[in-house]
Structure formats: structure tokens, C-alpha cells
Amino acid sequence: MYHRIVEQKLRATFGDVNRGNYIPVVNGFAEQGLHWFSGTHALSGERSGPHDIARWYGRLALLFPDLTFTIVEVAVRGWPWNTTAMVEWTDKLHDRKGVEFTNSGVHVVKLRWGKIVSLRIYCDTARLAMVLRTLAEQGVEEATKEPIISRSRN
Template identity: 55%
Template sequence: MYHAIVRRNLRASFAEVNRGNYAAIVRQFTPEAEHWFSGGHALSGGRHSPEQIQRWYDRLAEVMPDLRFELKKVVAKGWPWDTVAFVEWVDHLTDREGNHYSNQGVHVVRIAWGKITELHIYCDTELLESVLEKLGGQGVGEAVAEPVGDPGPFREARVGR
């Protein structure tokens, strides 16, 4: 029963993202939560405070205002004080010129007593980087800005290309 509730809550959270209601997502994090996105781009790196997590979601809303997720699988394991969930998804968005893009990936979520303690996001970062560069060329400065928070270990690899 507990895992069914977690899966339902995760589906509801992605529905909020699809509506652009990022405030509902930010409220789900504990004050000491880790929010991490793979790659070396404007959305990558790690955040470790509510303010940084809020800034990251503000950036996401600015860069990808019509971002929508289609969930493929939602799995939850563990106890209420230490639950790990995996959400496999395909996303869809449109750039400022009307071109459509889609990526696929997974969110790995650690939850304690209904609050997110860790969120790690993995996707095709090469595809995402190309979309962000395209958006940057269309005048979306946040798409090519430095990451919010800790840029992570992959930033140097990208700069060195």
C-alpha cells in the first residue's frame, strides 16, 4: 500500500510539472535535500539549499516553458524513512522557433517520510546540451548560463571540448 501511495504522489508531482506548477515541487524537498542533474550544461550540477533548488526550477520554467513529461515506469522500494523511487520518462518541448524536441531519462528519488531528500536526474545530456545551445542562440540567456549551485565534475569536461 505504501509504495502505491509513493507512486501516485510521484505521478501527481509530474502532473504539476506539466502544468508549470514548480512551487508544488520545490515544497516537497527537505531543507538539506540534494538536487542533482547529470551533464555539463546550464541545468547540470548540484544544489544543496532550498534557495538554489528554487532558482533551478525558476531557470527550468524560463528555458523550457512548455516542458511536458510522459511517464513510462514508476517504481518505489524501501521503508517510509528511506524510500528510493525511479521514474522513467520521455519529455517534450518546443523551442522559440517552433521546433519540437524530445528526450528520455530517469529521475532517481530518495524520500524520507514523504519529503524528497535526494533527486538525481539522468537523460541524454548530449541531446539536451544541443537543445540548450539552440535556445541560447534564440536569445534564451538562461539556457547557456553557468549552472545554479555546484557545477559538478562534468563542467570541466565540457569546457575542454
């Protein structure tokens, strides 16, 4: 039953993101929760704490205002004090000229007592970097910014 509840909560959170509502995911992090994205681009790197995580989701919303996810599969294991969930997904978004881009990947989520202590995002980063270059060519300055990286995890 617990695993089903976690799966439903994750699906609901992805639904919020699909509607452009990033507040539930940001609020889902523990105070010193870790957020990590693979690659070397404006969305990559590691950050922790509510301020930097909220800044990252703000950047994501600015870069990809119509980003939508389709969940392929969710797997959950563990107990409330040490839960691991994996969400396989595909996504879709459009550049500023209306050209559609897609990607696929996995979120690996570690939870303790219902709060995210670690979120690691893996996807085709070469494809994402290409989309960011396209956006930069279309005048989206945020696509060229340095990653939002927390300087201290204390």
C-alpha cells in the first residue's frame, strides 16, 4: 500500500509540472535535499536547499514553458524512512519557433518520511544541450547561463 501511495504522489507531482506548477516539487524537498542533473549545460550540476532548487525550477520553467512529461513506468521500493523510486519518462517541448523536441530519461528519487532527500535526473544530455543551443540562437539568454550550483551543502 505504501509503495502505491508514493507512486500516486510522484505521478501527481509530474502532473503539476505538466501544468507549469513547480511549487509542489520544490516543496517536496527536505531542507537540505539534493537536486542533481547530469551533463554540462545550463540545467546541469548539483544544488541543495530550497533557494537554489527553486531557482533551478524557475530556470526550467523559463526555458521550457510548455514542457510535458509522459510517465512510462514507476518503481518504488523501501520503507518510509528509506524509500527509492525510479520514474522513467519521455518529455516533449517546443522551441520559440514552435519546433517540437523530445527526450527520455529517468528520475531517481530518494525519500525519507515523504520528503525528497535526493533527486537525480538522467536523460540524453547531448540532445538537451542541442535544444539549449537552439534556444540560445533564438535569443533565450537563460539557455547560455552557467549551471545553478550550490556552493555549500552545510
